Amino acid sequence: MSRVGEILKAVGDFGPFQKRLVLITVLPCLSVAFHQFCQLFMVPNVPHHCDTSWIRAVGPNLTEEEQLNLTLPRDADGAYERCSRYSPVGWDLGSILAYGLNATEGCRDGWVYPSAQPPSLLTEFDLVCDRKDLHDISQSVYMLGLFLGSLVFGPLSDRIGRRPVILISILLQGLFGLGTAFVPHFYVYMAFRCVVGASVTGITMTLLSLAAEWIGVSQRPKAVLISHCCFAIGEMILAGLSYGIRHWRLLQIAGSAPIFAFLFYMRVLPESARWLWWRGHKCPNTGSPPSPCPGEMFTPRKLLVTKLLGWAPRANQSCPWVPSACFDSLAFYLLKLKPEIQSKPGSVLDLFRKKHLRKVTLIMSCTWFADSLAYYGLSLNLTNFGLDIYLTQLAFGAVEIPSRIVCIFILQWFGRKKTQAFLLLLSGLVCLVITGIPEDQPVVTTVLAIIGKFTASAAFSTSYVYSAELFPTVLRQTGLGMCSMSARLSGILAPLVLLLDQYHPAIPMAILGSVPVVVGLLCFLLPETRGTELADDTGDTHPPAEVRENANSSSEKGHVKGKDGGQDNECTKTTYF
Incomplete structure (x- = not known):
């Protein structure tokens, strides 16, 4: 860990x-x-058809249905085509009624939508046809x-x-x-x-x-x-x-x-306290370190992490001391830990x-x-x-x-x-x-x-x-x-x-x-990660298999003897893949 x-x-x-x-x-x-x-x-998906208002110039009294019948072709099912119309001509209304229109084109003048339809992306920006x-x-x-x-x-x-x-x-x-x-x-x-x-x-x-x-x-x-x-x-x-x-x-x-x-x-x-610990950001306006900790040994990074971690015990009610004492105790605990090998x-x-x-x-x-x-x-x-x-x-x-x-x-x-x-x-x-x-x-x-x-x-x-x-x-x-x-x-x-x-x-x-x-x-x-602690570095210090083996053995033995002080230190369990 x-x-x-x-x-x-x-x-x-x-x-x-x-x-x-x-x-x-x-x-x-x-x-x-x-x-x-x-x-x-x-x-x-709203109904629409080509704008055929051009015919109003020659037939202002036409009903809407008559206008559509004269200007819009029909598909195989008998419905009006949505994306094409008959090309406008310079004839009078009588000639159009007598001979009809045959040539078709796209909706060059835009589209017509139901008047009761609320504004939508489709109707406002014409997201239809082509x-x-x-x-x-x-x-x-x-x-x-x-x-x-x-x-x-x-x-x-x-x-x-x-x-x-x-x-x-x-x-x-x-x-x-x-x-x-x-x-x-x-x-x-x-x-x-x-x-x-x-x-x-x-x-x-x-x-x-x-x-x-x-x-x-x-x-x-x-x-x-x-x-x-x-x-x-x-x-x-x-x-x-x-x-x-x-x-x-x-x-x-x-x-x-x-x-x-x-x-x-x-x-x-x-x-993130983890991110701060590994990135080593300095804390502005931290002042002098707490009294139980030697100033030359207490880095700004550790001071900042300690301040952040000080929020958690107070909120979780796991620290029975006043906030300042809680802060000092956590800082002292950080310094007692054996320094980790820092990763770039x-x-x-x-x-x-x-x-x-x-x-x-x-x-x-x-x-x-x-x-x-x-x-x-x-x-x-x-x-x-x-x-x-x-x-x-x-x-x-x-x-x-x-x-x-x-x-x-x-x-x-x-x-x-x-x-x-x-x-x-x-x-x-x-x-x-x-x-x-x-x-x-x-x-x-x-x-x-x-x-x-x-x-x-x-x-x-x-x-x-x-x-x-x-x-x-x-x-x-x-x-x-x-x-x-x-x-x-x-x-x-x-x-x-x-x-x-x-x-x-x-x-x-x-x-x-x-x-x-x-x-x-x-x-x-892929490897399995259920129940494992988050890895912090990229595995430069040990081969992945060795670290995993050591982690598994430490979980069985519980503690190992420290090299420096002869005291029992909790074995660090870090999983690499």
Whole structure:
């Protein structure tokens, strides 16, 4: 166990302090869920046809039905064509009635929508006909923002800390999320959505690491999955919010403005003590060290970590002394500990330079790719399952709550590796089964999609917990950033995969199902991390197998004899892969 891990265990690794921290970190997930799927309800499928008002110049007394009969061709089913019209001519009305119109063209003058339809992205920016693919492309642009956020905020969090990145991400999400409601053009809308996507990644990834680094081993999965349950609640709130607010700009304001509230209480958010310990940041205005500790031996880093850890025992009521005495005792305890071999800050290259980290990085990147492809492929295909989109979204959000809760127990019973592999296999198989369901069975398709969403959500939650335990502290955010980049890459591809249904309806679901099945088999090559302490460095001091053997033997013997003072020192248990 690392030094910070020892102190956290002493002062309480899941007391009121950590529970309050979990509460603080999960609430922003409500807004994250809104931004992930709000566009699905801003582009409703409404009837439309080409603007043919040109004929009013020659026939001002024509009824609407007569105007459409003269200017719009009909399809094979007898309905008016939505994306073409008869070309305007310079004839009088009598000639048009006598000879009719034959030549067709696209909707050069725009489209006409029902007058009672509330403003939406589709009606305001004409996302129909040859522009309908812009809807899915804008979803991919949002996923590109998630990808860029992984690229930027992962390494940035390892460099400047978890807390600053969280606050920056919340500010960006509030400003650009609210600004999206006032954009004049669709391309500006896509640019703003890209920035919002980047901020979403900064919030979710960094909150995960912050919670994992303050909480003990046994409660870590529970804390992470609670935040995912909050995300599912946000999906359900989105269903009700979008049902009650049909104007897309008002919906965007209602979903984006509440994030500013988190800026006011986030001032109480602590920095990760693990990160501070290993990065060695100095504490400004610390003054002289406490009296029990020699000043020349007490570094600013240890003083800062001691101050942070001083919050936990007071909140957890594990320190019976007054705050100053509690602070001094923790500081004195830190100095009694034998100094650890300090690791240099890790870099992205370390993820591939070291054999054990290279295997973890490659397989977990594939795992996140498959998780994201199945999860977003099902979630963004909401309008194609044949049932009401609001009820389907409500069901999709509701099913995620039991999937996250069940995942907590499965992770404890069967371990991380088996859980990750089997959940991916199940989600892929469900998607493959959907390809064989006839299109006239929307209820069966939706039920299977809900089951697929259940397993895909649980697989995604497992990946978050598993990845946080596989990567060491000095590379945790960088490793999560790499995995998240892989997930965002598949998120970019997911809306584009759905466009393949114009060639055959079964192609998208076949792709969404086959990838998780293949990656699920790869997960059996990963090491198990159930019940192990978080690794802090990259394993430079010992070979991975040696460290694991020593850790296992120390857990059986309990204590080993120290070399320096002849006293029993608790054997450090650090797991490497």
